[in-house]
Amino acid sequence: MSEQLDSAAYYHIAYDAHTIMNPLGDERFLFLAEQCGLTSSSRVLDIGSGNGWSSLLLCRRFGCCSVQVDVSSQWTARARALFEREQCADRTEIHCMDAAAFHLEQDAFDLVLCLGTAPVYGGFAPALSALQPVLREGGCIIVGEPSAEGPLPRRYREYLDEFGWEIFDAKTLLRIIDDCGLEALMTLRSTRDEWDRYMGLQWKAISDRRHAVPGDAQLREFAEWARDEQEAYLRFQRHWVDWNVFLLRALR
Ligand SMILES: C[S@@+](CC[C@H](N)C(=O)[O-])C[C@H]1O[C@@H](n2cnc3c(N)ncnc32)[C@H](O)[C@@H]1O
Incomplete structure (x- = not known):
């Protein structure tokens, strides 16, 4: 992979066909959310909300309101269009900004989503430390790691190491959860099919764009990166790495 590769531009294309932008399927995500007792008066904070799909699923199922924060103007525009199309724009606030700079109101949310976005705060432990205080009594965090x-x-x-990606073992993740004053109520691990679908949608989206705009140098570079990712995924990640989505509640 090229060190100069514009990864934001890459992922803007690679996630083009995704609904939820992480490897857990909609129904399994909703199963975790159902455990939180959400109602139409519940408030959800969605950190790194992407195209808004996760918040939309919650709004549709529970009628709750969400506050979405994402640094990308492309994804926040998508999320706005999605909520408008679904006629629930009045159930969400969407902020286009670096979530690390977003003011975290204390004791204000019934559920916080941090799906694939712990790096916003510098990793799993600092993310949980930052997000725990925003929970109302009995509130939960759903975090993917x-x-x-x-x-x-x-x-x-x-x-x-080349990309500075640190992956902990399950014991370390549980210790961090304990140290942050949270308890793990449940965890779901993505199946091989969910992983494959999540990765495959990225590769196909890159290829589709390249076919649509032949001769584009950046798209050629993106296709080469996707080819490297395929190899890393099929040889290693698919066998060694689990995608966990934890349901956490604050210990009071
Ligand atoms: C893998 S996607 C996950 C999206 C969503 N959480 C989901 O699971 O469907 C990561 C998202 O984090 C956003 N992001 C990355 N860095 C961010 C930051 N510093 N502040 C806010 N959003 C950020 C990206 O724009 C992208 O939409």
Whole structure:
């Protein structure tokens, strides 16, 4: 992979066909959310909300309101259009900004979503520490985080090191949850099919764009990156890395 590759531009194309932008399927995500007792008066904070799909699922199922924060103007525009199309724009607030700079109101939310976005706060532990205080009494966090039981193959460790990606084992994730004053109520691990679907949609979206605009140098570079990612995924990630979505509640 090229160090100069514009990863924001890459993911803007790669997630073009996704609904939820992480490997857990809609119904399994909703199963976790159902455990939170959400109602039409509940408030949800969605950190790194992407195209708005997760917040929309909650709004449709429970009638709750959401506050979405995402740094990308492309994704916040998508999310606005989605909520308008579904005629529930009055059930959400969408902020286009760096979530790390978003003022976190204390004791204000019944559910916080942090799906694939812990890096916004510098990692899993600082994300949980930052988000725990915003929970109302009995409120929950749904957080997605990868894990891997080592030792990982040397080649894959080198690959992760190259991008500064740190993947903890499950024991370390649970210790961090404890240390942040939270308890794990449930965790769902993405199935192989969910992982494959999530990755495959990215590769196909990159290829589709390249076919639509032949000869574009950046798209050629993106296609080469996708090819590298395919190899890392099929050789290593698919076998070694779990995508966990935890349902957490504050210990009072
Ligand atoms: C993998 S997507 C996940 C989207 C959504 N949480 C989901 O699971 O469907 C990551 C999202 O985080 C957003 N993001 C990345 N860095 C961010 C930051 N510093 N502040 C806010 N959003 C950020 C990206 O724009 C992208 O929409």
